[in-house]
Structures are given as structure tokens and as C-alpha cells.
Amino acid sequence: MGAPPCTCRHVFLLLLLQLLLVAPWQAGRATQALNFTRQDFPRDFVFGAGTSSYQYEGAVDEDGRSPSIWDTFTHAGKMPDKSTGDLGADGYHKYKEDVQLMGDTGLEAYRFSISWSRLIPRGRGPVNPKGLEYYNNVVNELVKRGIEVHVTLYHLDFPQILEDEYHGWLSPRVVEDFTAYADVCFREFGDRVKHWTTLDEPNVISIAAYDSGAFPPGRCSPPFGIVSCTEGNSTVEPYLVGHNSILAHTAAVKLYREKYQATQKGVIGMNIYSFWNYPFSQSPADLAATKRSLDFMIGWIVNPLVYGDYPEIMKKVVVYVSDRSSSADSGLRDYNADIAATFRFSKSDPPSGQFIPYNMPIDPQGLQLMLEYLADTYNNVPVYVQENGKFLFSLCLNIECYGCCRNGANVKGYFVWSFLDVFELLAGYYTRYGLYHVDFQDPELPRQPKLSALWYSKFLRYEAGINIESMVDSDASTNAEQ
Ligand SMILES: *[C@@H]1O[C@H](CO)[C@@H](O)[C@H](O)[C@H]1NC(C)=O
Ligand SMILES: *[C@@H]1O[C@H](CO)[C@@H](O)[C@H](O)[C@H]1NC(C)=O
Numbered sequence: 130m131g132a133p134p135c136t137c138r139h140v141f142l143l144l145l146l147q148l149l150l151v152a153p154w155q156a157g158r159a160t161q162a163l164n165f166t167r168q169d170f171p172r173d174f175v176f177g178a179g180t181s182s183y184q185y186e187g188a189v190d191e192d193g194r195s196p197s198i199w200d201t202f203t204h205a206g207k208m209p210d211k212s213t214g215d216l217g218a219d220g221y222h223k224y225k226e227d228v229q230l231m232g233d234t235g236l237e238a239y240r241f242s243i244s245w246s247r248l249i250p251r252g253r254g255p256v257n258p259k260g261l262e263y264y265n266n267v268v269n270e271l272v273k274r275g276i277e278v279h280v281t282l283y284h285l286d287f288p289q290i291l292e293d294e295y296h297g298w299l300s301p302r303v304v305e306d307f308t309a310y311a312d313v314c315f316r317e318f319g320d321r322v323k324h325w326t327t328l329d330e331p332n333v334i335s336i337a338a339y340d341s342g343a344f345p346p347g348r349c350s351p352p353f354g355i356v357s358c359t360e361g362n363s364t365v366e367p368y369l370v371g372h373n374s375i376l377a378h379t380a381a382v383k384l385y386r387e388k389y390q391a392t393q394k395g396v397i398g399m400n401i402y403s404f405w406n407y408p409f410s411q412s413p414a415d416l417a418a419t420k421r422s423l424d425f426m427i428g429w430i431v432n433p434l435v436y437g438d439y440p441e442i443m444k445k446v447v448v449y450v451s452d453r454s455s456s457a458d459s460g461l462r463d464y465n466a467d468i469a470a471t472f473r474f475s476k477s478d479p480p481s482g483q484f485i486p487y488n489m490p491i492d493p494q495g496l497q498l499m500l501e502y503l504a505d506t507y508n509n510v511p512v513y514v515q516e517n518g519k520f521l522f523s524l525c526l527n528i529e530c531y532g533c534c535r536n537g538a539n540v541k542g543y544f545v546w547s548f549l550d551v552f553e554l555l556a557g558y559y560t561r562y563g564l565y566h567v568d569f570q571d572p573e574l575p576r577q578p579k580l581s582a583l584w585y586s587k588f589l590r591y592e593a594g595i596n597i598e599s600m601v602d603s604d605a606s607t608n609a610e611q
Contacts (some may be wrong), residue, residue: 142575148449149582162586166588166589166590166591167589167591168472173541174541175237175238175277175541176238176543177236177237177239177244177277177279177543177544178239178546178548179239179516179544180240180547180549180551181242181284181286181551182241182286183197183214183284184552185217185220185241185549186214186218188219188222189213189215191221192247192259192263193247194244194250195246195288195289195290196289197244198289199214199286199290200214201345202344202347207560208556208557209556212558212559216552216569217325217551217552219553221263221321224266225266225270226265226576227549228270228276230565231271231276231548232276235585236548236584238276238278238324238352238542238544239271241280241531242280242283245283245288245310246289246290247263248282248310248314248602249313250288251288252290253291253306253310264317268345270320271437272321277324278322278323279322279324279326279515280314280324281325281329282307282326282329283307284329285554287345287346291306291410297346298334298369298370299369303373303377304373307378307380307381308384315384315385315388315486316389318551319395322354322395323393324580325385327397328374328399330400330402331378331399331430332401332402332426335366335368335374336367339363339367341354341356342358342361343355345555348360349361349421351366356575364449371430378434379568385397399430399434401431403426403499404492404499407495423502424440427503428443429443435507435510439565496517504538510539511539511540512539513541513544513547514540516546518546533590545581546562548564548565549561549565549570550562550563550565550566550567551567552562564581564582564585565577565578565579565582
């Protein structure tokens with residue numbers, strides 16, 4: 130473990146960030162000036178924002194893209210508001226303008242995902258030249274503006290054609306196809322892309338898509354589903370999917386390390402969904418329950434990557450994990466993980482009829498505790514906070530790494546979710562996480578900075594002393610039209 134990367138000054142200033150931003154700047158609050166800036170973070174710490182392919186691009190049937198399971202799902206009217214990602218934020222056509230906005234905002238990095246079915250419409254085999262061209266254009270545009278490119282290979286939008294062929298992540302066949310797809314991405318973009326994430330949130334997707342059935346492909350079985358599913362087995366399938374995700378990640382990482390890393394010199398990791406759980410009391414039973422919840426949420430995926438096996442408690446409780454752990458063992462032990470953690474906190478109430486409870490509290494302390502836990506539990510593994518945000522109104526930058534810096538956690542970067550309003554997987558266009566507001570009623574989909582974009586920009590441009598109250602009006606007017 131290296132020395133903590135932050136100085137005491139960072140410790141102090143990050144604490145301030147929490148205090149000021151946890152209470153959003155709503156009318157009536159005392160004037161508060163932010164007297165710290167990006168300069169107070171380590172130089173090699175990176176600040177960015179993100180989007181994902183299905184949520185951002187739109188153009189779902191243009192230029193040879195084939196449907197993903199999210200197209201099928203939304204077209205079957207499965208979203209609470211019956212929306213689809215057909216248009217998204219029209220990033221397929223507006224990426225140039227958006228990268229310019231990123232540059233103007235002062236973003237240091239942009240995290241986006243590649244649509245597998247746009248790049249390889251049949252799931253395997255021939256590469257779609259138009260898809261290749263699009264992602265090359267995006268990457269080149271970012272490089273031109275000096276914005277670090279962080280690419281996620283898979284952000285939930287599995288090619289429908291492979292889902293039909295072998296039930297996607299339920300089948301070990303996914304490992305070979307995913308690795309071949311990853312190979313194309315490393316080969317085509319790896320000269321300019323140095324930060325790769327294999328999979329987005331396999332821990333929560335296994336549950337959401339194969340236990341509760343709320344996400345595509347919508348599989349579950351009674352009494353576990355929260356929707357009615359025609360197929361599935363909630364007892365077994367989440368663990369199969371988790372297992373195949375680990376194998377696919379591992380195979381792609383192995384490929385990258387053996388074939389590309391020496392020349393391309395990038396890093397590669399996986400994205401894990403996480404939020405902190407507090408013990409109900411300090412009783413041994415409650416403390417054990419808290420640890421158990423962390424093992425089931427994070428250890429499920431990360432323990433095999435770091436230690437070569439599932440957490441003991443999972444092997445004890447879940448027969449389908451213990452059956453499979455031996456095969457995980459030999460394959461995974463060699464690859465230490467570069468884990469990317471994802472944190473999303475939101476506060477507002479969901480629309481009525483929304484079936485997924487997601488009005489989580491904003492909890493900067495929880496983020497700090499999580500980062501410390503990851504450092505302590507997984508050998509100080511490098512971590513990027515890849516998604517953190519709050520929907521509607523003012524975005525809360527609850528960066529809370531002062532404690533983790535102090536305690537030596539190896540946090541490398543922070544990405545706001547999202548750069549601009551996009552189609553949200555939980556609630557369509559109802560929830561707006563963007564730094565930039567998108568008017569989805571206007572066919573031009575104009576982008577307009579929210580207060581958060583202005584704040585982030587000033588923060589990144591080293592401008593201290595930003596008076597929050599003076600910024601409220603502009604944000605309130607943006608908010609009013611939503
Ligand atoms: C920043 O502002 C806070 C109060 O808003 C104050 O307590 C603190 O001393 C200031 N820090 C610096 C470095 O100016
Ligand atoms: C799920 O699979 C397990 C193992 O094959 C089986 O015992 C169980 O009955 C299945 N449950 C359902 C609902 O099909």
C-alpha cells in the first residue's frame with residue numbers, strides 16, 4: 130500500500146464539499162461560498178461525467194444497429210412511463226456538440242459505453258463499419274479536446290440476437306462472444322482509450338433482471354419476482370448470471386493483459402453497484418448482518434476476482450454458489466481486480482406506479498465508508514467512483530473522499546452521473562440526472578446548463594469563492610420547465 134495520495138489540505142477541503150453540498154442550495158439558505166477547487170485534489174485524480182449507449186445515443190435502428198434487450202423491453206411497454214430509448218439524448222447525431230460542451234465545461238474525462246449491437250449487429254462476426262466510424266469519431270473528438278476517454282464495454286444493452294440464441298448471460302457461451310467483442314474494441318480503439326470497464330453493475334443486474342424481473346430480459350419465479358414473469362428461476366439464475374459475468378470479465382481482462390496492455394498501456398476493471406449499509410445496532414447479530422449484506426452485494430463479484438472464491442457466507446447460504454465456486458477458483462485467482470465502484474444516491478420521490486424503490490438518501494458518509502471498506506477488504510485496490518448523482522434540480526456532488534484519502538484508500542477519480550439528461554433505466558425521462566438539461570419536448574433536444582454544470586465547471590477551472598445563492602436563479606428557471 131502506498132502513502133495516502135492526499136495532503137491534509139485535501140482532507141479539509143473535501144470535508145467542506147460534503148457540508149456545503151449535502152444540503153442543496155435551495156432558497157432561504159444562508160449564502161455559502163465554495164472556497165476550494167479542483168486544485169485541492171491530487172493532480173492525477175480525474176474528474177468527469179458519464180452516459181451509456183442505450184440511454185444516450187438514440188438512433189436505435191440507424192446505420193445497421195440491431196436491437197438490444199432494452200429495445201425489446203421498452204417496445205413491449207415495460208417502462209413505468211411507457212418510454213423508450215429510441216431517441217435518448219440523440220447522442221448518435223449530437224456527440225460533436227456534446228463533446229464541445231464537455232470541453233467548455235472543463236471535464237477532464239468522459240465515461241461512455243459502446244453498444245455491442247451497434248458495433249457487431251449479429252452479436253459475433255462482422256463489424257459494422259458505421260458503428261466503428263461512430264465510436265472512432267467520438268473517441269477522436271474527445272482526444273482532440275484533451276478529454277480522457279473511459280469506455281465501458283457493456284452497459285446492460287445485451288444484443289437481442291444472442292439473447293434469442295442462448296439466453297445471454299445465463300449461458301457460458303456468453304464468455305466467448307463477449308471476449309471476441311472486447312477484442313474488437315481493444316484492437317480498434319485501444320490506441321486512444323486507456324481506461325476500460327468490462328461490465329456495468331453485474332451484481333445488481335443479476336438481481337434486477339433474473340430475480341425481481343424488473344430489468345430485461347425480465348426473468349423471475351414466484352415468490353421472488355416483483356413483476357409477473359413468463360420464464361425464469363429466481364433461486365438459481367441470478368447466481369448463474371453473476372458467475373458468467375465474472376468469467377466474461379476475467380476472460381476479457383486476460384485477453385487485454387496478454388495481447389494489448391504491453392503496447393496500449395491501459396487499465397481495465399469492472400463496475401460494481403454499491404451503497405453503504407449501516408448496522409441497526411452495535412449488537413453482534415446486527416454487525417454480522419451488515420457484513421453479510423456487503424458480502425452479498427459486493428463480495429459476490431469482487432471476492433472471486435481478488436481472492437479466487439465466493440465469500441464464505443454465500444457458499445453457506447446459497448447452494449448454487451457453493452456448487453460453482455470451485456470452477457471460479459482456478460480461473461480467477463491470477464487476476465487482481467481494478468474495481469470501479471458505482472454510487473448513485475437520489476432523494477426525490479419516484480413517479481406513482483414506479484416499482485423499484487430508489488429514493489435513497491444522499492449519504493456522503495456512506496460513500497466514504499464504502500471506499501474505506503473496499504480499500505481495507507480488497508488490498509487497497511484502485512477505485513474510480515464511476516456514477517454518482519442526484520436527479521432533478523441541483524445535482525449534489527457528494528464527493529467524500531477526504532476520509533478515504535486520509536485513510537489511504539486508493540481513489541483515482543470521480544464521475545458525475547450523468548453528463549446530460551438521458552433515458553433513465555429506472556424511470557425513462559422522468560428522472561433527470563444531467564449536468565445539462567435536455568428538453569425532450571423540443572425536436573432539437575437543446576442542451577442547457579443546470580446549476581450543477583456551472584458549479585462543476587467553476588470547480589474544475591480552479592475558481593474559488595463561488596457564491597451558491599447567486600447561481601440559484603438560473604437553475605430554478607431551468608428546473609421550472611421540467
Ligand atoms: C472556507 O469557508 C469556511 C466557511 O464557509 C471557513 O470556515 C473556512 O475557514 C474557509 N477556508 C479557507 C481555506 O478559506
Ligand atoms: C429452480 O431450479 C432449481 C434447481 O434446478 C429447482 O430445484 C427449482 O425447483 C427451480 N424453481 C423453479 C421455480 O423452477
